[in-house]
Amino acid sequence: MMALGCGLIAPCNAQVYPSTGTAWVLPGHWEAPLTTAALDTAEDVKQWEAQHADLVFGSMRDPSINRQMITIGYMYSQKLDCKPSKPSAWLSAAAKEAGVEFEDLYLHFANDTLLAAPKLSQGVDYLLQGQPLHQILLRDGNYATARYPLMIQPDDELILISSYPFDTLNIQAGVAPQVMQGIPAYRFSSPITETQANAVTSVKQNSGLKRSSGLARWQSVHADWQQQQGYWQGKLELNHPWRSSHASIDGRAINTGLASLQQGLQVWMVKLSWKVATKLDSVGFQPWLKQQQGALMIPGWDSANDINQDGYVSDSEFSTRKNQTASARFRHQARLIPAGHMWPGTCWYRVNFGNPKLNALHADWYAYDWQQQGLTGAYNDDMAKLLGNNQFVVNQGGLISELNTVAGGSEISRHYAEQMAAFLALVKQKTQTRWLAANISELNLWHYQGWPASLRHVMDVWLREHYLTPAMGLNRLYRYWDNFALAQQKDKSLIMASMKGGRSQRVPLLPAAWHQDITTGLALYYLFNLPQQTYYHSWNSSFYYGSGNTDEANWYRQGVPKNWAYQPSEMLAVDIGEPVPPPKGYRVVYWRDEFAGKTHTVKTTSSQFNGIAVTPANWFWLYRSGWGSNFPRHGVIARQYSQGLVLYRAMDEANNVSFTQTDPLRVSLPGDYQRVLADGTLGEAVRYIELSGYEGVVLKKAE
Template sequence: MLWHGLGLVAGLLLAYQAYAQIYPSTGAAWVLPGSWDEPLATSFFNTTQDVKDWEASHADIIFGGMQDVDVNRQTIAVGYIYSQKLDCRPGKQSAWLNKQAALSGVDMEDGFMHFAEDTLLAVDNPSSGMDYLLKGQPYHLLLVRNNQFSTARLPLTLQPGDEVILFSSYPLDALELVADGSPLLKRNLTDENGNVAGWKKMKVDWSHSDLGAASEQLPIFDGGDSQGESLLGQKILTGNLEYKKAWHSAWPYYQQRKLNSGNIGLDNGLKTWMVKLAWPDETRLSALRIKPWLRLDAKQLRIPGWDRANDQDGDGYVSDVEFSERPNTKASARFRHQARLIPASNMWPGTCWYRVSFVNDAFNEVHANWYRHDWLRQGLSGAYNDDMAKLLDSNQFSVHEGGQLSELPFKAGTTDAATEYAKQLADFLLRVKKKTQTTWLAANISEINLWHYSVWPVQLRDVIDLWLREHYLTPAMGLQKMQRAWETFALAKAGDKSVIMASVKGGRSELAPSSDLAWQRDIETGLAQYYFFNLPGYTFFHSWNQTYFYGSGNTTLRNWYRQGVPKNWVYQPTGMLEIDIGRPVNIPKGHKAVIWENKGDKAKTSASMISDIALKPANWFWLYRSGWFGDFPREGVIARRYSEGLVVYRAVKERNQKGFLLAKPMRISLPGEYQRINYDGSLGEPMRYIELGGYEGAVLKKVPWPNVTVVGESF
């Protein structure tokens, strides 16, 4: 009876949905593979293609896809989307949307959020991507010479008969240039098909100003200085364009010829506003730009607000007369596009984004169609939406003045605005799911616990199928954070899946970057930590270095102890994953459950509920804890049992205590006989105890009892 009873306990497996996977005990994932290199320091691979083929066969799900339609269709390839933004400088997606909106009779401007009043934002670290707007960079410059087209690269000497066509992705009312004289200007006319019908001469009011060394305009004026030609001492010609009738954008086709020299956006259907410049005599054109309307000064960005009431004749432009008589003096935008929301308070380096609006149903339909088109084109099963915690809250908009939104009855940078926007985003993503029939809509939420993040409404949580927990696990994670990390089990209870990323950040490899053992111990610890959260069929493992830069290229001495080997190949502990440790089981008799903590509420990790939130049981237990009676000890060793293995992790309560990485190893008794699984998949000697250093985890394989068959029922 003793053997039978122990067998029943060992065989009481947790009930999980069946799911085919590459490795026996868990799923595996890649995050943004790509940029494959030919290996330089291993004979395991001969070519770049060998690396790519290996990756395709060693993960169950791939975030970002494999950049190969056929390979993507043979796996679960989840693409990348950022549905709440469009680039300030239009790319392929914006061009496609622009074209489809035009064909559907939808105003593309309805796809953007706008400020209803002049707004001042704090910008501590301005992104260079904003130069497109701050410097008034043309979208494209085309040189027409002898009826041939080429890209106009300034500075440029123009002959009589030459023409330069400036393409703008937004309507404009002024140009600035540095040249020998003022040009003749014509703007495009648009025919009923949306193409260029011809060119209409524009009346221009020209003025001159000196461009001296002390001029504040010099640092922001793109032109010949970047080509080694100084603009000092030259004059800026400013041309204010007469705007009598509505000026419509057009596709770059004129007299059955495409007005383009390789610009991707123009090739993919972007409609633009075009200005043709020509000089009667030989002229040196040193610089040319659209006069900027945005102002960045002392780390503050001023964005003008738009009020339709100020545009009294409804032509889309507030003229000088209308501006002087405008009923709303708190809104100074001349065009509606000038009031678009730019999350300038917190943008990625090198980017410039507009915040998308989800108010207009017709535009939402066009927008959702883009994802169906794009996923079919790439062979994707779905996509993951990045930065889902960055919407309209203060983490994106630090408002000093103004901030009132046109599309919502709130101000940017507030929780109310972010919450309402999140509900609209949820409705839009539900539309995308219905249109694409995907069950793999994902979101990157990193360490955020959605039950603690008030901005996220239930609707947005419910629409997501798969969660990316970027850099969720680190070697020095600490006990307190582990004991508060119950949300993965709540997401799984709701039927959601998670990709959980283990990072080496803050581990032994930072103390000894040239040590192979330090790197391997960090990766072993990462897998051990992951196995604490593993729910077969619901979770996927990804192992990475200390950075947020992903890809499949070779290692350097900054991210591995040896350079020239494929990153994913060394970061994924393939040998360890191939060892079958079974599935998670109950806490063994005689051991106390680790306690979850949720804002003062407590529950055992074997429980199925905390604070009225349903959970899947985790069944973590203590092998050691200082004091032995406290639920949240200063130091401890936690464990989780599998049907064929065990995982353990030693830590102190606090995270990232570097001194604890150097702590003296502690001998810990084990609930049975086990072998340690090493980084390469080899097994250590059978043992009934293990020595663990500070912030160290280990994955163990159970030594089978001879002539004993373990049976039991799942639940």
């Protein structure tokens, strides 16, 4: 069992700044600065980042640096990519070693399913166009990646490598080829490295299953070729069951540079050859997905249609199939794809969490991967995107074989979330991490019905992406009690202050606008700061993260490292102590919760809110417009620190442009304070301060 965590695999540095922890989100792609003399090279930027944050969501792309910090990598446990990447490749090899059916790691539709997909991601083209994973040209004993068009010579051979079995080829050529099928043989040589094998504990404990398949020989197969509109379509009479093998030719591993093949991906291969010279323009597989206007048809799989149980529904079996509503020829064709709800350029399959053996291997993958990268843990993205209608809008069919329920409903999504929680608990058990995280932005987990308590309790850390913005207004602050409920569970949170909707968005070339947005963001963060439990991150208005240089759209100067520009390092270096209760004589701010048609309120000094334990925030009013309601339309919220004070002036409404132009408001302070300026210097000691609309300030107690 591998132990992960700060102090277990690596020593932890002391907290960088005195009053709060800080963090980066998805650093990487470092560049040499162009317009600052403080840092010279891309490596300088990387080293600066390593020294100016305590926590990383992502990776520093260097295991030794990762181990010096608390580094929470990226995970998306509920999906595997349609085009195999390292996780699915490693898992397919590990499943073969363990004698487990890898296909059971996916969820499958039991009947032909039509999903609403107004706009398909380009990543689905891999399947819609029947693209091979890789193609190798053998000529005169040399291997090369096939590049089209090709002038095929009679002695040439073309190897097609596929990540799934198939039965039909589409070829643009003058002449149809002869086809040979790759037949695997079992042998005692592992496709995964010794280091990987050590991570696969279930494989180690069962040495009798340590067998792997390599390509033993080629076997000729008959192909029924039909010429159609400029291409040949060939139906192959393959030998079944057609088992997967490793990507090797004549005992030689195929060194393509593909990470998936290097990780031991199990593949299916055919060899094509021509008796005469011909021009070859393309080779692909007949796709099984059908794109309709605004929808995607995914065929269903029913094992009852596969009469001889060889994993393939032949033509004769298809014509007499018992379940006419399931038309998949291979089981993999029925995998769930959240058709219209994927990121641009991606294609995903939904993972099955109902198989204990594969869950164990899947957890082993994370143990191996985190160890290789030097990670402390990982954060699971898009945890609200499971099997509900935010991922699957079913127009027809939709029955999931493994769950015996139709996709797109709240109940199946909740059940799937409970399975996911059990899997993540297994990941924690195998890795011994205390840094399992989730990206939830401003989602309130006590309100979201699709997120069971088990999924909330299994997580240790929360990424609150774009949680705070300069012009967020009072109404959002009133309902942000859930951050303090998560803290009461002893959880940690990264709270991001972004500049979305701030002054810098209206006057992007004005340095003062950017610095005021950053200062306001830090003041807002200090309203939520809980030492040893929260981490601060300052970012621009976009969702595109990284360590590259600024441009004219996200800073007033081009060529400045982004994290260096956005983190107010000098301000953070000023010690304002820890949060303390409000001073006597000041009215306390209330939280407001509106849920299920009911409204609840409680003071921010409370430790309970509607039956939920919370850590007191201790916000109080330094100024407010009227006392007739607990929720004024305009005011200055404050929070006392042992050596400082933070303020935020706002109206209830967010992003009101006219309010940013309102006259400054002078408010009295509960003592003598010095304003912490953007460069870290302190203003003169004062007992009052002027605040413009949507402005936050950080103050240091005057000696």
